[in-house]
Amino acid sequence: MSDTSEKQEAVRPRPFPDDASADYWRAANEGRLAIQRCRQCRHWNHAPSMNCPACGSVDLAFEDVSGEAKLFSWTEIHHSPGPAFADKLPLLVGIVELVEQPHLLLVANLPGSRAEDLRLGMPLQVEFERISEDCALPQFRAVGGQS
Amino acid sequence: MWAFANKVAVAGIGYSALTRRSETPLVQLAKDAIDTALADAGLTRRDLDGIATSPGMPRYGGAKGTVEGVDVVTPWYLGEQLGVQNQIAYTGWTNGMVTQAFIDAAMAVASGVCSHAVVYRALHVPAGSYINFDSAYASGQDQYFAPFGFSVPPAWAATVLRRYFEMFGYSREDMARYIVDNRANTQLNPNGYWLGKTLERDDYLDARMIADPMSILDCDIPVDGCAAILLTSAERARDLRQKPALLSGMAAGTHSPPTGVPMTLEDIWTGCEQVADRIWASSGMAPGDMDNAHLYDGFSPFVFLWLEGLGICKRGEGLAFLRDGHAALGGKLPINTGGGALGEGRLHGMTQMIEAASQVSDRCGERQVPGARRAIATISNGLTKSTAFVFSRDET
Numbered sequence: 001m002s003d004t005s006e007k008q009e010a011v012r013p014r015p016f017p018d019d020a021s022a023d024y025w026r027a028a029n030e031g032r033l034a035i036q037r038c039r040q041c042r043h044w045n046h047a048p049s050m051n052c053p054a055c056g057s058v059d060l061a062f063e064d065v066s067g068e069a070k071l072f073s074w075t076e077i078h079h080s081p082g083p084a085f086a087d088k089l090p091l092l093v094g095i096v097e098l099v100e101q102p103h104l105l106l107v108a109n110l111p112g113s114r115a116e117d118l119r120l121g122m123p124l125q126v127e128f129e130r131i132s133e134d135c136a137l138p139q140f141r142a143v144g145g146q147s
Numbered sequence: 148m149w150a151f152a153n154k155v156a157v158a159g160i161g162y163s164a165l166t167r168r169s170e171t172p173l174v175q176l177a178k179d180a181i182d183t184a185l186a187d188a189g190l191t192r193r194d195l196d197g198i199a200t201s202p203g204m205p206r207y208g209g210a211k212g213t214v215e216g217v218d219v220v221t222p223w224y225l226g227e228q229l230g231v232q233n234q235i236a237y238t239g240w241t242n243g244m245v246t247q248a249f250i251d252a253a254m255a256v257a258s259g260v261c262s263h264a265v266v267y268r269a270l271h272v273p274a275g276s277y278i279n280f281d282s283a284y285a286s287g288q289d290q291y292f293a294p295f296g297f298s299v300p301p302a303w304a305a306t307v308l309r310r311y312f313e314m315f316g317y318s319r320e321d322m323a324r325y326i327v328d329n330r331a332n333t334q335l336n337p338n339g340y341w342l343g344k345t346l347e348r349d350d351y352l353d354a355r356m357i358a359d360p361m362s363i364l365d366c367d368i369p370v371d372g373c374a375a376i377l378l379t380s381a382e383r384a385r386d387l388r389q390k391p392a393l394l395s396g397m398a399a400g401t402h403s404p405p406t407g408v409p410m411t412l413e414d415i416w417t418g419c420e421q422v423a424d425r426i427w428a429s430s431g432m433a434p435g436d437m438d439n440a441h442l443y444d445g446f447s448p449f450v451f452l453w454l455e456g457l458g459i460c461k462r463g464e465g466l467a468f469l470r471d472g473h474a475a476l477g478g479k480l481p482i483n484t485g486g487g488a489l490g491e492g493r494l495h496g497m498t499q500m501i502e503a504a505s506q507v508s509d510r511c512g513e514r515q516v517p518g519a520r521r522a523i524a525t526i527s528n529g530l531t532k533s534t535a536f537v538f539s540r541d542e543t
Binding site: 011012013014015016017018021025046047049053072073074075076077078079081082083084085088090091093095103104105106107108109115119120131135137 | 278279280281282283284285286287288289290291292293294295296297298299301302305306307309310313314355356357358359360361405406407408411412413
């Protein structure tokens with residue numbers, strides 16, 4: 001197989017929604033960041049699950065959040081995670097902490113940022129990257145355009 | 148304290164050849180390791196009545212290897228292959244790390260379910276890249292990682308190491324001493340994969356990045372091979388060929404991080420501290436009682452995070468301990484004296500277990516810590532399924 005045909009076959013992995021995550025990805029596809037929240041104890045929960053990890057309640061719903069976050073950590077990936085990423089290296093991946101609750105953490109890429117400009121706690125704002133007709137990924141961009 | 152402290156012992160150890168990709172099927176490597184462990188103890192297959200492992204092949208993305216005897220070796224299959232299936236009284240299989248199976252096997256011996264149990268870990272390196280997420284869809288926890296290119300375990304560790312660097316002002320320069328010394332330890336270990344290949348500081352600093360700040364030299368080396376440990380009662384072990392290494396305590400962890408991320412620095416600290424509380428309670432010992440330590444190094448940052456979690460160093464000071472050479476042979480607390488998994492090869496914690504048991508029974512040759520009385524082994528990253536063990540010299 002030539003390099004060209006391999007590239008044509010490379011499809012970026014798309015999330016496969018399940019009972020817990022369907023509403024999360026549906027909201028993202030509509031350009032909203034909605035996080036699961038317990039209606040009983042008001043705990044925010046990510047990744048979504050079928051009951052609340054804080055109180056055990058099954059009374060959960062998704063609520064839109066501000067989309068504001070702080071950078072918790074990051075890495076710059078140099079070894080391709082799979083065929084879809086071979087032409088995207090080096091690839092920045094951040095762990096972002098949503099402002100709604102301490103330790104409410106998400107994985108996202110950091111479009112527009114360079115590794116050397118990143119700092120712990122720097123403010124970020126959500127945006128959405130469409131990767132297919134029915135899927136958009138929440139991504140986070142530095143606020144204030146430092147990069 | 149654990150009611151069975153010092154009543155179970157390691158009586159034999161065995162390795163197959165460890166190579167990057169072996170022509171020999173995995174089941175044969177497993178048989179080699181087990182026969183070696185039995186012979187080491189002065190036993191034969193006829194004496195074996197317990198067998199335990201965790202057989203899974205850890206591969207991230209791509210086809211998961213499940214072929215019996217090639218990708219995995221289950222205890223039932225291995226029992227048949229060894230011709231011992233009709234004498235096995237205890238079979239252990241966990242889906243955690245193999246050291247969870249070690250806990251079960253130790254309890255089986257302590258309670259008299261079996262007399263001679265072998266715990267083995269056989270690992271296969273599949274053809275192609277170990278990490279290659281080539282599916283079009285990501286389900287389960289992968290759905291939150293793989294679409295972002297974050298399906299790479301070294302990248303998970305990189306986010307932990309980056310946060311640690313930023314919080315405490317360290318850099319890769321501070322890690323170099325440990326990596327170089329660890330490779331030097333490997334040169335004294337006849338089983339070491341990297342035998343004959345020493346490292347200089349610049350080799351580490353210039354190493355190929357996998358996920359910055361994690362380089363290829365911060366990751367253990369996947370090998371085709373098997374290691375086996377023969378457990379029996381302390382009483383029985385005293386009649387066998389080798390000096391026993393007594394099992395003084397054991398513990399397992401149950402702390403998980405939030406599921407939206409694979410791991411965080413803070414959760415690893417919390418997990419390591421939980422395992423630490425349990426191992427010190429189980430063994431009735433304290434950090435100061437250890438004169439050597441074998442800390443899991445599937446990824447290098449776990450070494451100093453275990454130092455901190457175990458209470459040997461304060462949070463943020465573990466890397467300085469490594470940087471200043473205290474972990475080297477002859478240092479304050481020699482760590483991973485056989486080169487750990489970074490140097491010996493990836494056997495999912497068997498390296499740490501075997502080295503700890505070997506140190507307290509004077510079996511480490513040129514890398515022996517003179518008169519070592521107590522050794523701790525920790526396995527995995529501190530989170531759920533992590534384990535810790537204390538081994539003691541038999542002084543009866």
